[in-house]
Amino acid sequence: MAPGAENCIHSTGQPDTPVEVLVDVLSKALRAPDAGEMKRLVEQAYKLVAGLDPYLDTVSTPPSPVCQELIHASLSHPWADAHSQGKTRFLQKKECCAGGLEGRFIATLCRLAAAKTVLEVGMFTGTTTLAVAQQLPEDGKVYALEIEEYMRDFSQPYFRRAGVDKKVDVVVGPASDSLERLAALGVRFDLAFLDADKGGYLGYYKQLMDNNLILPGGAIVVDNTLMKGRTYEPDGVKDESADAIREFNDFVRRDARVDVVVLPFRDGVSIITRRAPTDAKDEVATGLHGNLIMQRLKLNGRVALITGGGQGIGRAFAHALGEAGAAIAIVDVVRATAEATAAELAGKGIRSVAVVADITRAKDCERMVAETVAALGGLDIAVNNAGVNMNNAAEDTPEDEWDMTFNVNTKGLFLCCQAEGRHMLAAGRGRIINTASMASLLVPHPQKQIAYNASKAAVVKITQTLGCEWADRGVTVNCMSPGIVNTALIQESDALRPLCKEWLAQIPAGRLAEVTDLQAAIVLLASDAASYMTGHNLVLDGGHTLW
Numbered sequence: 001m002a003p004g005a006e007n008c009i010h011s012t013g014q015p016d017t018p019v020e021v022l023v024d025v026l027s028k029a030l031r032a033p034d035a036g037e038m039k040r041l042v043e044q045a046y047k048l049v050a051g052l053d054p055y056l057d058t059v060s061t062p063p064s065p066v067c068q069e070l071i072h073a074s075l076s077h078p079w080a081d082a083h084s085q086g087k088t089r090f091l092q093k094k095e096c097c098a099g100g101l102e103g104r105f106i107a108t109l110c111r112l113a114a115a116k117t118v119l120e121v122g123m124f125t126g127t128t129t130l131a132v133a134q135q136l137p138e139d140g141k142v143y144a145l146e147i148e149e150y151m152r153d154f155s156q157p158y159f160r161r162a163g164v165d166k167k168v169d170v171v172v173g174p175a176s177d178s179l180e181r182l183a184a185l186g187v188r189f190d191l192a193f194l195d196a197d198k199g200g201y202l203g204y205y206k207q208l209m210d211n212n213l214i215l216p217g218g219a220i221v222v223d224n225t226l227m228k229g230r231t232y233e234p235d236g237v238k239d240e241s242a243d244a245i246r247e248f249n250d251f252v253r254r255d256a257r258v259d260v261v262v263l264p265f266r267d268g269v270s271i272i273t274r275r276a277p278t279d280a281k282d283e284v285a286t287g288l289h290g291n292l293i294m295q296r297l298k299l300n301g302r303v304a305l306i307t308g309g310g311q312g313i314g315r316a317f318a319h320a321l322g323e324a325g326a327a328i329a330i331v332d333v334v335r336a337t338a339e340a341t342a343a344e345l346a347g348k349g350i351r352s353v354a355v356v357a358d359i360t361r362a363k364d365c366e367r368m369v370a371e372t373v374a375a376l377g378g379l380d381i382a383v384n385n386a387g388v389n390m391n392n393a394a395e396d397t398p399e400d401e402w403d404m405t406f407n408v409n410t411k412g413l414f415l416c417c418q419a420e421g422r423h424m425l426a427a428g429r430g431r432i433i434n435t436a437s438m439a440s441l442l443v444p445h446p447q448k449q450i451a452y453n454a455s456k457a458a459v460v461k462i463t464q465t466l467g468c469e470w471a472d473r474g475v476t477v478n479c480m481s482p483g484i485v486n487t488a489l490i491q492e493s494d495a496l497r498p499l500c501k502e503w504l505a506q507i508p509a510g511r512l513a514e515v516t517d518l519q520a521a522i523v524l525l526a527s528d529a530a531s532y533m534t535g536h537n538l539v540l541d542g543g544h545t546l547w
């Protein structure tokens with residue numbers, strides 16, 4: 001078997017890809033009985049090849065408008081003049097621009113890798129840099145290494161206009177020196193795109209690998225690894241770049257630290273990822289059941305319900321659990337808010353359903369579980385978050401305020417736990433997470449809320465009790481105690497809004513909690529990574545309870 005033939009499942013069968021069809025048509029052309037037949041076959045082959053890139057452009061998402069302008073400027077710039085006037089060290093060519101499709105491809109890989117820090121070695125005018133930067137989160141950064149200072153000035157106005165200039169750091173100088181400096185500064189990358197001088201590739205690759213500059217789960221993506229086909233079919237033209245690429249490809253293929261796949265996309269793109277070590281001692285090194293820590297936080301295939309999921313903290317929990325992979329039932333007493341959040345999740349591609357239930361009624365709690373199971377196929381995670389908060393001095397607290405608070409925050413929460421627990425105990429696994437409050441630990445002031453404080457202290461005790469009762473039956477029960485959370489409830493209340501100043505003085509962090517501050521904790525508590533945690537009250541209060 002020829003080297004690499006084990007990957008080539010169709011090498012002897014019917015032509016199945018554009019390249020295989022091309023090979024088939026051209027081989028028939030070589031054997032054509034007459035010139036007319038040969039011309040017909042060559043024309044067929046020509047159309048097949050000539051139509052490929054335009055078709056890919058038509059069916060792929062186009063570059064952003066600013067990126068299109070930058071591509072146009074790069075292709076129409078008088079590069080020969082710039083060089084003869086001494087503005088560029090080397091004679092640059094418009095062909096150096098990788099173009100919109102490749103920019104989209106690299107940006108897509110960055111999205112798949114959930115990249116925050118990206119390296120580009122060889123920026124040219126920055127069309128790929130721009131596409132990547134537009135895809136990165138606000139605090140993401142692409143370090144673009146470029147030997148020509150001229151390119152930095154060329155690209156900056158476009159980065160600024162696209163609003164991504166803060167996300168781009170153009171590092172001017174020979175790439176190997178720049179890489180050394182970045183390594184010394186401790187910068188590490190989720191994804192590196194090598195696209196500079198081909199003779200330098202092997203050195204850049206070794207710098208990245210030997211100094212562990214790529215973060216776990218990251219990749220090195222390399223352009224031009226087919227080099228016009230000269231890597232596998234030298235056409236007699238002396239081509240040092242093709243020789244360098246051939247050496248590079250051979251080295252990477254033999255490097256036991258990595259897996260590589262070379263795609264026949266444009267001039268050839270290699271995607272290189274680090275292998276799991278074969279000499280790992282135990283699951284600390286290999287990951288539990290092969291799951292590295294970030295995989296253990298994933299909730300793929302799980303079903304979660306969230307009471308009070310229509311707004312505020314519950315809505316933030318729903319998004320977090322959905323982003324982590326779970327299907328979500330949004331439970332709310334108000335149909336419109338439940339449906340609005342469920343629709344928001346569906347818009348992000350998260351399977352979701354709205355369930356209307358009044359958690360103060362046992363029948364509703366049972367129906368809530370039954371509807372979730374019927375709609376989404378199970379119930380693995382339950383977040384009991386619905387609650388009310390009323391403010392009154394102890395001596396003035398009316399009986400119905402006490403009853404309503406305990407009905408929702410305490411009895412309702414218990415009824416939810418009970419209905420959810422019955423289902424989960426029968427299944428032998430489950431995660432229940434209750435929303436308590438820092439009011440379970442201290443007496444918040446200056447607002448007066450005795451019923452609320454007592455109801456939330458009871459939530460902690462319910463959590464501890466259930467955590468113990470169900471610990472050996474696969475069901476964990478924990479609660480979360482947020483500090484004061486900056487929600488519409490506070491912003492829209494004339495009684496609470498003026499208290500913000502006093503609260504801020506009580507919080508070491510110097511700010512209220514945002515709902516997004518609570519999202520990672522809910523994912524942790526819902527995940528396999530927290531399987532040994534039960535009956536716990538997880539406090540997220542910026543230090544409020546410590547002062």
Ligand SMILES: C[S@@+](CC[C@H](N)C(=O)[O-])C[C@H]1O[C@@H](n2cnc3c(N)ncnc32)[C@H](O)[C@@H]1O
Binds near residue numbers: 121147151
């Ligand atoms: C093919 S272009 C890069 C295209 C760009 N990545 C894109 O996606 O459009 C190669 C770039 O690498 C730069 N370059 C060449 N040798 C370099 C080196 N030793 N260090 C840094 N940049 C270099 C060139 O000036 C040129 O702008």
